[in-house]
Amino acid sequence: MGFQIAIDGPAGAGKSTIAKMVANRLGFTYMDTGAMYRAVGLLFDAQEKFPESSEEIRKVCDAADIDIRFIDGSQRIFLNGKDVSDVIRTEHAGNTASYVSTFPEVRTRLVALQQELSRTCDVVMDGRDIGTVVLPNADLKIFMEADILVRAQRRFDQLAEKGETPDMEQIIKDLEARDHQDRNRAVSPLKQADDAILIDTSDMDREEVTEEILRLYKKVKDGAL
Ligand code: DC
Numbered sequence: 001m002g003f004q005i006a007i008d009g010p011a012g013a014g015k016s017t018i019a020k021m022v023a024n025r026l027g028f029t030y031m032d033t034g035a036m037y038r039a040v041g042l043l044f045d046a047q048e049k050f051p052e053s054s055e056e057i058r059k060v061c062d063a064a065d066i067d068i069r070f071i072d073g074s075q076r077i078f079l080n081g082k083d084v085s086d087v088i089r090t091e092h093a094g095n096t097a098s099y100v101s102t103f104p105e106v107r108t109r110l111v112a113l114q115q116e117l118s119r120t121c122d123v124v125m126d127g128r129d130i131g132t133v134v135l136p137n138a139d140l141k142i143f144m145e146a147d148i149l150v151r152a153q154r155r156f157d158q159l160a161e162k163g164e165t166p167d168m169e170q171i172i173k174d175l176e177a178r179d180h181q182d183r184n185r186a187v188s189p190l191k192q193a194d195d196a197i198l199i200d201t202s203d204m205d206r207e208e209v210t211e212e213i214l215r216l217y218k219k220v221k222d223g224a225l
Contacts, residue, residue: 002122003028004137005217006130009144010190011094011178012151014201014209015126018144021210023124026217031068031117032075033127033134034097036110038088039066039079041096057105066109068117091159091174098178101128102185111188128182131193140220141196142213150202151175 005022007015016032023030043064044050051057067078076085087093100106107129114134118125125134131141146154152172159166182190192198197216201209219225 001119003139004118004122004135005124005213006135006138006141006193006196007124007126007144007213008128008131008142008190008192008196009146010151010182011098011175012155013144013146014154014206015144017206018201018209018213019124019126021206022213022217025210025214026122026124028122028124029070029073030075031114031123031125033110033114033125033130034094035075035077035085035088036066036068036113037097037101037106038093039077039084040064040106040110041093041100042084042088043079044100045096054103054105057103061105061109066113068113091171095174095178098181102181102187104187107187128190129188131196132191133188136193140213140216140225141193142216143192143196143198144209145198145200145202147202148172148175148179 005028007019009015016034019032020030022028040061043060047060051060065078065080069076069078076083077088078084088097111129111134114125118135127134131138131143149172152168152175155171155175156166156168159171199209199212204212216225
């Protein structure tokens with residue numbers, strides 16, 4: 001078992017940007033678990049009828065070939081042999097992922113995959129249930145928060161950078177809906193693990209957050225945390 005850093009928090013708190021930077025600096029593998037839920041969302045979207053009963057959901061999940069590969073240090077996700085890493089990066093895919101992630105059948109399959117992938121390497125893994133469910137014995141657990149308006153602004157900037165014309169009000173509404181769904185679902189809801197350290201990134205830039213996590217990492221290594 002390598003060194004495990006778990007980063008959880010709501011959408012738009014900066015988890016993936018920071019997790020990637022920390023992984024780069026430490027030479028660890030970055031694992032994006034949200035991408036796996038997004039891929040399952042895509043899979044469900046592609047069915048003639050959106051699966052709803054446990055039996056249908058399990059059938060679709062069992063038949064799917066979900067393959068995670070690390071190419072040049074970055075995670076790529078293949079669904080039935082096709083690289084879907086880029087097409088899952090839309091707001092729609094994020095909202096669908098949030099919905100499908102409420103199904104226990106989906107979570108069981110993906111949690112097993114995440115645990116298997118992280119068994120043999122040093123890892124920074126981000127998501128919603130990493131510190132509570134996927135890696136309960138992680139060496140360092142971070143819970144990353146940020147004010148909703150700050151998170152919305154970051155989303156807005158990301159989308160604008162991609163050439164889209166985002167609607168701020170819609171972004172806030174979507175974030176609120178996702179926060180509500182992720183925090184209130186019955187199975188593994190988003191919550192801070194008892195032993196996770198809270199970092200509010202509202203007034204911090206990405207370099208400051210990365211430095212803070214590297215400082216905490218060093219403390220754990222020195223046995224001071
Ligand atoms: O991090 P993200 O925006 O790519 O995640 C998309 C959705 O997937 C998120 O709203 C909830 C779900 N998710 C989850 O339930 N558990 C995880 N470990 C990661 C994501």
